[in-house]
Amino acid sequence: MLKSNLNPSKLEAGCDEAGRGCLAGAVFAAAVILPPDFKSELLNDSKKLKEKDRYALRKVIESSALAWAVGQVSEKEIDEINILNASFLAMHRAIDQLQKRPEHLLIDGNRFKPYTLIPHDCIIKGDSKYMSIAAASILAKTYRDDYMKRLHQLYPAYQWNKNKGYPTKAHRQAIVDVGYSDYHRKTFKLKISDLS
Numbered sequence: 001m002l003k004s005n006l007n008p009s010k011l012e013a014g015c016d017e018a019g020r021g022c023l024a025g026a027v028f029a030a031a032v033i034l035p036p037d038f039k040s041e042l043l044n045d046s047k048k049l050k051e052k053d054r055y056a057l058r059k060v061i062e063s064s065a066l067a068w069a070v071g072q073v074s075e076k077e078i079d080e081i082n083i084l085n086a087s088f089l090a091m092h093r094a095i096d097q098l099q100k101r102p103e104h105l106l107i108d109g110n111r112f113k114p115y116t117l118i119p120h121d122c123i124i125k126g127d128s129k130y131m132s133i134a135a136a137s138i139l140a141k142t143y144r145d146d147y148m149k150r151l152h153q154l155y156p157a158y159q160w161n162k163n164k165g166y167p168t169k170a171h172r173q174a175i176v177d178v179g180y181s182d183y184h185r186k187t188f189k190l191k192i193s194d195l196s
Contacts, residue, residue: 013102014132018140022165029090030139045127046141069097088113
């Protein structure tokens with residue numbers, strides 16, 4: 001069972017990102033402030049859920065949250081500042097858009113670049129421990145998946161509708177066959193050793 005919060009007396013936002021390990025596309029992040037009495041038996045780390053459950057939960061989260069927002073950082077920005085800094089920036093952009101200012105941040109992972117003067121805690125595997133982080137993981141994942149499906153219409157060779165930009169064998173083979181697209185992260189190293 002996921003915990004509702006770390007600091008019950010504070011307005012707490014959970015933050016998570018999606019797309020960090022991809023070869024193409026923007027990295028997305030979400031920030032979510034859930035009400036103290038929020039309940040969901042289905043809510044969990046987005047990676048542990050079926051796609052249809054993620055999208056069903058997205059509707060619940062967006063209608064129930066006290067505030068939520070999604071931020072993104074483009075592949076060009078990723079190449080300029082590196083993926084770690086881009087992940088932090090995407091979280092900052094999500095927090096910037098929240099309609100309520102949180103008093104505390106719960107960050108999925110072990111590192112974060114402080115956001116203004118709001119205190120934070122980094123929680124390793126936080127998306128499987130705290131509801132607000134799990135909710136953020138679902139929003140970041142589904143919004144990024146929608147984005148990659150749209151890009152697939154422009155560049156069907158890479159099968160982004162299936163791999164969402166992650167380095168599957170088919171995606172890497174397509175890069176070898178047709179080259180990079182405008183949406184590929186040029187600073188990421190392509191492993192082609194196991195391609196025939």
